[in-house]
Amino acid sequence: MIRRVLGSSRIDPIVLACALGLSMLGVLFIGSATIGTKFEGLAGRQATFIAIGLVAMTAAILFDYRMLLKFSFPIYCACLLPLVYLLVFGQSIANVRSWIRFGKFQFQPAELAKIATALLLAYMFENEDDTGLRPATLVRLGAIVGVPVLLVFLQPDMGLALTFLPLVFVGLFFGGLPAKGWIAIFLAVAVLAGGGWFVLKDYQKARIGTFLNPDSDVLGSGYQVRQSKIAVGSGGFSGKGFRSGTQSQLRFLPVQHTDFILAVIAEEWGFLGVILVLGLFATLILRALKLAQTARDRGGMFLVLGLTAMMFFSVVVNASMMIGVMPTTGIPLPLVSYGGSSVATTLLGIGLILGVQYRRFANA
């Protein structure tokens, strides 16, 4: 059956190749970043998670996404339950309650909640016929995304909470928020942020900063960004060579196999390596958006858009924080950074995108 699926060319090979390429790059550089440390062996674990992710991906392709959309609300509720459970009973790991343990394994339920939220969002817009966005839809959109964001935010994992926000944007933009609406949102954000900045005192700002991200100053976030910039910049055009990055091999980089994996690639493979990674993501995302255009229904379109937007957001934020353009927020690079839940669910998401494309013809 797999041969039929691939052989008949109904599965988009470009998205699949990009996803597999990025995953393999990840395994390669997790190996480079962890060799000789207590994290050695994580590359193998990552490969295992990729395998699990590929199984999930295949299942997602073969399973009719329209069924998932139909049951998206129960799925959504089922995925939010562990988040509630975590807040009540969760054990803190590094001051954050975002992991559920299954014996040897840990799982981050928020990653799955992202997929569930995207599904529910798609189901909601499946049933929206208007070209414009109705106020009731707006409220529901806020609720659908708001609940998991709040739950994750309370863990507290601000980075992960932020990765839900692209779904709001998808709803607003593709749902057809009129120009007046955008102006209103822009003004509201400007007034809130700007006003808050002037009203709050310095120590209050600092306090809010610490509250939002208590881990940011363990090593000093300034130190992290500085070391990461040095790693990226010192890579130059073609890099210092695989496993030869001084910044990474001498552990100047913080959590280099997870959030800062791109800095390792940038140091060891230089600008060429960065272009390779960004190029693969660009191809993947642009291709996925193209596929969204060919989806057979609005639900499929919004599902692809939601999943792609979340990935795009993570890529941009993560790549920007390597070079100090954005603050460090603990958002990993999709597919590449070490993290079982993240890589497996991202592959599951790509499976859903491919599934939408697989069933693009009404007679399928």
Place this chain on the structure above:
Amino acid sequence: MLRTREDRRALVRRIEISRVAVGAILSMLAVAYWITQIVRGEYFFNLSENNRIRAVKITAPRGYVLDRNGTTLVENEPAYTLHLYRRESKNLDESVRFIVALLDLNADVVKSRVDRGRRGPEYVPIPIAENLSIEEVSAVEARAAEHPEFAITVSQRRQYINGGSAAHALGYLSEATPEQIKASNNAYGVGDWIGQKGVEGAYERLLAGVNGERRVIVDSHGREVNEANRLEASPGQNLFLTLDSKLQQIAEDYFKERVGAVVALDAKTGEILALVSSPTYDPNWFTRRVTSAEWNELLENPDKPLQNRAIQNMYSPGSVFKVFIAYGALSMGLVDPDMKIFCPGHAEFYGRDFHCHKKGGHGLVNLRDAIKESCDVYFYNLGKKLGIDRIAEIASSFGFGKPTGVDLAFEKIGLVPSEDWALKRRKARWYPSETISVSIGQGPLLVTPMQVARGLAGLVEGGRLPTPHLFYASQAPGTNAPLRYTAESSSTMPITPEQLKIVLNGMWAVVNEAGGTAYGSRVPGFEMGGKTGTAQVIGKGVTVKAGVDKSKLLDNAWFAGFGPVADPQMVVVVFVENGGHGNLAAAPLAKLLFEARFVTPKTPTTGVQAMVTGEPAPAAGLRTVSTARLSAMAASPSRRLAAAERDAQLSAATRGGP
């Protein structure tokens, strides 16, 4: 489920817009990386190089200090410090409990040190205890497997072998002050040892050598991964002092219970054979981290042990000054040595009565006898004839009121009064009656014992004023012959041999003729000359406040001696604060010193003396001793290296684990 074509077209259009936006944003990111990696790539590359290569100082072994015969006075000994490496500790409280019990340390002190260290970065080891004994070191090493968080580092500590002996000549080491760091152009850093005072301070550069540097590759914990290259330290030179330990020892024994100073000089070269300032202090205190109680004791001691009385305290010279007056008056042709003056025991000058120290008077005395018996009335008259400005000229020509040029810091220059000085400094005319006081070494005139010794050397040598110095020779590690040092000398007033003989004869009579003021201290079988002095601490007639320690009001005792009279080799100045009479308190030590140097059988010249004078060095000479010591010094850095290797192995072992 049915939707209009309009709707789909709008959505498709929005997706098209979003694809352009995605492309634009990712392109901007690529540009940002281009700027970071290509445009600013070199800048960040240099930063990354500095990040991983760290310079670690190799402290150069400090040169030893030895006396003129090659007897070691100052050496280095290994000092063991216990450090706690936090990253190796599983439980800090447990670690503290373990070490407190093992070494019987003060738990509160250890805890406060750990708490203080905790504020720093994790990779910086916390010092727990200094100066561990060998037994303590082996106790810690034996438990290294269970407690890898504790490690011993070896460093070199300055060891002043004889404690407080010659402390003022040797000086001491202390951590560089912020001013010294600034003055050194940051060649010294916080926590670096630097020589203070004495020869440790004066010859700091010679003794310190040049520190080396290891450039090591470190990880972000500062943990050493590899050594990139190393520049060996070049050890400091060994320093031979002009001091003669035998004489020094005799002088120090004499001053155990006394306060004062001794200077013994080679009359011809100015080499300082003995230099004592009493009370003394133990320079080892400073390298063992002085407790504040010890510091306060040192600072609040009314006798100020840190002061070098030989160069830093100024006193009235008393009658010792008379020989310089005699010499000057002869040189100027203003005295007929045969002319006799009648001393009735007192005389009146400018309406004031001045006493001679001998109540009944000396009767008729000439210049020679006036020196021998220290007749005040004779010198009152001579001083009156000279006037204060000529006296000042004489004093200056013997180096009073000027630095002696001794190779020690913080030398005081004393005070030579003159009419000009009175107008400028006192804003008042000079009283002629003061001249009478100055002519017997009282009044505003102030000198240091070192100045007296140098002046006396100039006098007995007929006008050749040497520069006193402690630097005898230096020896670079690995070389055989030490480099000899000679100091320059300057000239005093010219004098004919006949005139000089009169003064020297008077000083000979002081010791060797019945009736001489130091006849009691004559040296059997040896001709010592000299002059006693008994200087008033306060002017006569001053009412003494109640409660003042009476012993502090006793006269200061001086003796300035030389010998042998026929060919002066050595001058000795003994000064005893509140010692009373010079003949009783000071002269006996001079006798002991001349006896030791010239009368008791001379030990054959060995070691450095033989080497610097060009005689063939004996087989077991200084050379073998010092090279052995040098190799011992050179061995210590590698010991430290071994500790570092152990550390690296330890961290490798930690890495190998799950």
